[in-house]
Amino acid sequence: MPELPEVEFYRLLAESAVDRPIKTVDAPDAWYLKRGATARSVRAALRGRSFVGTRRIGKLLLLDVSGDAPTLGLHFGMSGRLIVDGVAGIDDLRYASNRELTAWDRFRVRFEDGGDLRMRDPRRLGAVELDPDESRLGPDALTVSAGELARILGTSTAPVKARLMDQARLAGVGNLIADEVLWRAGVDPRRPARDLDSADVKQLHKHVRRTIKDFLTHGGSHTGDLLPHRVTGGLCPKDGVALQRAQVGGRTTYWCPTHQT
DNA sequence: ATTGTGGCCTGCCCGC
DNA sequence: TGCGGGCAGGCCACAA
Numbered sequence: 001m002p003e004l005p006e007v008e009f010y011r012l013l014a015e016s017a018v019d020r021p022i023k024t025v026d027a028p029d030a031w032y033l034k035r036g037a038t039a040r041s042v043r044a045a046l047r048g049r050s051f052v053g054t055r056r057i058g059k060l061l062l063l064d065v066s067g068d069a070p071t072l073g074l075h076f077g078m079s080g081r082l083i084v085d086g087v088a089g090i091d092d093l094r095y096a097s098n099r100e101l102t103a104w105d106r107f108r109v110r111f112e113d114g115g116d117l118r119m120r121d122p123r124r125l126g127a128v129e130l131d132p133d134e135s136r137l138g139p140d141a142l143t144v145s146a147g148e149l150a151r152i153l154g155t156s157t158a159p160v161k162a163r164l165m166d167q168a169r170l171a172g173v174g175n176l177i178a179d180e181v182l183w184r185a186g187v188d189p190r191r192p193a194r195d196l197d198s199a200d201v202k203q204l205h206k207h208v209r210r211t212i213k214d215f216l217t218h219g220g221s222h223t224g225d226l227l228p229h230r231v232t233g234g235l236c237p238k239d240g241v242a243l244q245r246a247q248v249g250g251r252t253t254y255w256c257p258t259h260q261t
Numbered sequence: 262a263t264t265g266t267g268g269c270c271t272g273c274c275c276g277c
Numbered sequence: 278t279g280c281g282g283g284c285a286g287g288c289c290a291c292a293a
Contacts, residue, residue: 125270125288
């Protein structure tokens with residue numbers, strides 16, 4: 001599914017959509033437009049203008065628009081793809097169909113030059129909005145500082161995994177990255193966040209950033225050390241013992257009972 | 262405020 | 278071979 005690394009690849013792809021005058025907007029799925037956006041309002045915001053730049057906060061892709069028009073915000077959910085001029089940002093998505101069906105195109109911006117930018121999303125869990133409230137997201141997980149992470153974990157009694165995945169506090173860590181990071185850091189995902197000592201926090205900070213960087217280098221969220229073994233009956237690739245599986249923070253979680261404490 | 266739960270979406274996979 | 282029920286997880290509404 002698209003986590004932070006995939007959205008960063010989408011952002012790089014979206015760079016090729018910058019500075020191209022927009023001719024029309026197709027928004028055939030009203031359900032896909034969120035927070036008050038309508039086909040009419042999005043069309044009015046974009047038509048005759050251009051994207052002037054791309055940004056990303058966590059899993060939110062932001063396309064800034066020329067003039068005084070509102071920024072376009074794209075959420076990819078877990079099955080959304082970005083396609084520009086027929087080129088997909090990611091070839092293979094876990095937990096999503098890789099088939100190509102234009103019936104799954106939920107949103108399209110067509111340029112005067114004949115090209116287009118599309119969101120293809122079989123499960124319709126993504127979303128398009130105008131002028132997204134960027135303050136509802138915490139600092140980006142790729143650049144979060146050690147001090148910020150310590151404050152995010154703070155005095156919370158919630159499981160550390162739930163805290164890491166709280167987008168309002170730390171933007172960009174999804175379920176797979178959370179499991180990989182906790183596995184690398186040797187931290188039990190169920191532990192109350194406030195029980196972590198400074199050494200644990202230091203490990204988590206190191207591995208949050210390093211894991212995301214690894215994924216960016218190696219091509220996506222499916223390249224982790226734990227993830228190939230994150231299946232029913234999987235063994236810890238470090239200790240060889242059976243991985244535990246349970247719901248933590250409402251999400252399916254795998255961890256090693258031996259070295260994650 | 263904080264934390265937990267349930268539901269949404271729909272393609273896919275497993276077992277019958 | 279077809280079919281039904283789980284399952285996947287990001288996000289949000291809602292409850293305690």
